[in-house]
Amino acid sequence: MTQHRGAGDRAPLSRQRILRAAVALADETGAEAFSMRRLAQELGVVPMALYKHVAGKDELLDGMVDVVVGDIAPPEPGAPWKTAVRQQILAARDVLLRHRWAASVIESRPGPTPAVLGHLDSVIGTFRDGGLSADLTHHAMHALGTRLLGFSPELFATGGAEPSPGEAGEAAAKAAAAAYPRVAEIAAAAAHDAGSTVGGGCDDLFEFVFALDLLLDGIERLHGQGWSSSRTP
Template sequence: MVEIATQAGAVARARVPLNRTRVLSAAVALADEGGVDALSMRRIAQALGVVPMALYKHVANKNELLDGMIDVLVGEIDPPVEGIGWKAAVRRRVLSARRMLLRHPWAPEVIEARMKTRAAPTPALLEYLDSMIGIFRAGGFPIDLVHHALHVMGSRLLGFSQELFVDNDSGRPADTDTDADSLEPAEMAARFPHLAELAMAVAHDPESVVGSGCDDQFEFEFALDLTLDGLARLLNAS
């Protein structure tokens, strides 16, 4: 009876049209259960009651699967709140991102790895970063200060603390077969205007390890001085 019920459940799942959203949702659920290292197309197919080859109509390979999973998670972050000031708005979104990552403890490793190997962040991640830059700009920050703020905050914008703005070992992206990477400059500017403004404004240092167009020494000292100034302010207030 149990075997019959299992088969009936698989048939019922198979009757629901398979799409990219279902594939990604199943992948996220499996990663939540067993970690991303245990994730495979075979296991996702079993969860969905389909053959593994059916998945490749919706995700071309493992990297595209991981990128799509990242976008699903970014979609869980609360949208920006209007009228509360830049500091409160940034804090609310960052803490929302952290709550999301606590629900999905495998995510920081995947986000960090994919950020290092892609030519650009995933589309949803680009949209999130663009909106965060927009909050700073609406709060009166000049574009160069926004640039430095992004480096100081690093991956805290996404709820954890690793440096995201780095190149891979070769200095070149490992894969470039994703939607955001193939956008024309005009389309990028229209879709992500704040990121486009930032990209046009930063200085160019091709040897940078913290990110293309960044001055490593300046960013290091900027973050150091900001931290020391903050500690001094807290000491004086104590």
């Protein structure tokens, strides 16, 4: 980030200015290295000045989430419900990709923030205005899970140890493939994306959209059948 400005040319401190600066700092440092002291330095104020606008780090994190989620673009007016939900979720993913720390912070909060509730309320409204029952909408929201906010749990953990180079690494890879042949088969069949969140594995966007479309197609089919949870065995 740029050097903070001197006292003579600083904009007045406000809650919104603090939150926007906090989001920018988290974009630069990640959530783990983020601190109130570092934020105060970036803003050119003493840390206590922040507490006139936010009660503490928890309130600051909630506000940061609301800034990020508040940037999710709404769907096109008049779009069919399935198209509109897809647009809302992919817009959320686009925002979360610009703020890669945000997914873990959203999951860490004890409850949904106002902007998160507003986004969920909008998606629910899209389903209901499209004619889906409250019952089916309830279960659809559960099925979509965190995809509603643009991210999803990955099958394989990230950040694991890099494979050993040379013959030792090749031998280890062959041993793993022999022990888990079906996993190796599927891994070899995957399209690869160097920037993938699954560690040099699958194409993240393709996998996200594939699962999203699979779920939306299923929800559409159940809606067409007049599905009700009370009639499910």
